[in-house]
Every structure is written in structure tokens, then in C-alpha cells.
Amino acid sequence: MRKHIVAGNWKMNNDLPSTQALISDLKSKEITSDAEVMIAPTFTNLFHGVEALKDSPIEVIAQNMHYAASGAYTGEVNADMLKSIAVNTVILGHSERRAYYNETDDSLAKKVDTVLEKGMRTIFCFGEELQDRKDGNHFSVVESQIKNGLFHLDGAAWSSIVLAYEPVWAIGTGETASPEQAQEMHAFIRTTIADTYGNDIADNVSILYGGSVKPANAQEIFSKPDVDGGLIGGAALNADDFFAIVNAF
């Protein structure tokens, strides 16, 4: 059966002292739900995070990685570097990376291949822009993002894939998709996967929702049958808020 997951994407926030302080706050909290909990600090603080959370159920994950094994890619980080510090899960395709760093379906498909080759796991992000929704194109945009990024995979690969539907218009804006809008899209995504890979695989993929999830709305969003958790931005930077969301199942 698919898992509940709550992952905090810290983005480009928190230097080392702030990372230490937030991790120590997180360690003082109790997980009372059945959610798997992950945090994604910035690259420079991943190693500290892994060390500090060694005896904790909280997994430290990365916000991005390059698809190449190594080489002349100034400023980039590869899969082996992450694995060598016990980071085995990576967020790919976040809308900020698609928008500001020209990440395309093609480059993301290559990153996904590297994740699988290296025995890692990914939280694969996608979602429509406001104009797509206004034009009524949100389903076709999401369908093409997941098909182009992931549908070259074989069925077995799906056990290493977590999906995160993040409508771009809801990220960091305080505007949340309604629980009904989230459910409608998550059900569509699951059906799209089932049509190609069958019900077993579709039923076992965790599909997270991301976009202004807060303690006040998490429970209602997570109560929807096809919403298996959340990818959390702003609210992940405060331990009380993050844990209110973690424990909202």
C-alpha cells in the first residue's frame, strides 16, 4: 500500500547555524501520524543534517542533482556525491528549477534515469501554471509533464518514484488548490498511470500535494483519498508548523 509522506523543501533558506537550530527543534517533536518525514536542506547543510538526524526517523533529502556521473559541470552535484553522505532521495523538477534553470522534460527524464541507475528515489514535481488552469489546459499540461518525464520507465521503476503535484499558482502564494481541486488532479494522475502501467502500480504510487500547505489546511487536503501527503515549502521552516502538518493525517 502506498505511503503517507510529508517532505519539507527548505529551498535556499537556512545557513549552518539556522539549520542546526531548526533540526534540533525538529528532533524535539514526536511523529504521531504514519507519515514518512523528510527534509531537504540546501546542499552545504546536507551532511550536517544527515549526521544530526542519524538516530531520527526524519530522512534528509536533496533539492536537486545533475544527471551526469561526473565531469565539467561547474556548480553541480552528482548522485554519487549525495549517496556518499547517505542522501538517497532527491527532489526533481521543482517548478522553480523548471522556471529559473531551464529544466525541461528531457533533462528531467535523464535525471530520473540516473536516480534509478544509482538505486535512489525521487520526488518528481510537476504542475500547471495559472494561465494553463484559466485556459482549461491543466490536465493536459500535467499529463504531458508526467508522460515526458516518467513514462519511458518500466513498471518496476515506479517503486522508486514519488510524485508531487504542485500547481505553480499555489506555490509560495498563500493560494491553495481547494481539497477538491487537489483530489480531482490526483485522481486524474493515478488514472493516467493506471492506463499505461495497470492499477497495481498506480495504487502504490504516493502522490503528494504542494502549494501553500499550512497547519490550518493540511488535514482537509490530506483527507482526500488520492492525496498521500505534502511537499511543504514555507511552513517547513518552522518546526511547530511542519510537525502540525506531519501529524495532520
Ligand code: PEP
Ligand atoms: C514548494 O516549494 O514546493 C512549496 C509547496 O512551497 P509553499 O509550501 O511555500 O507553497
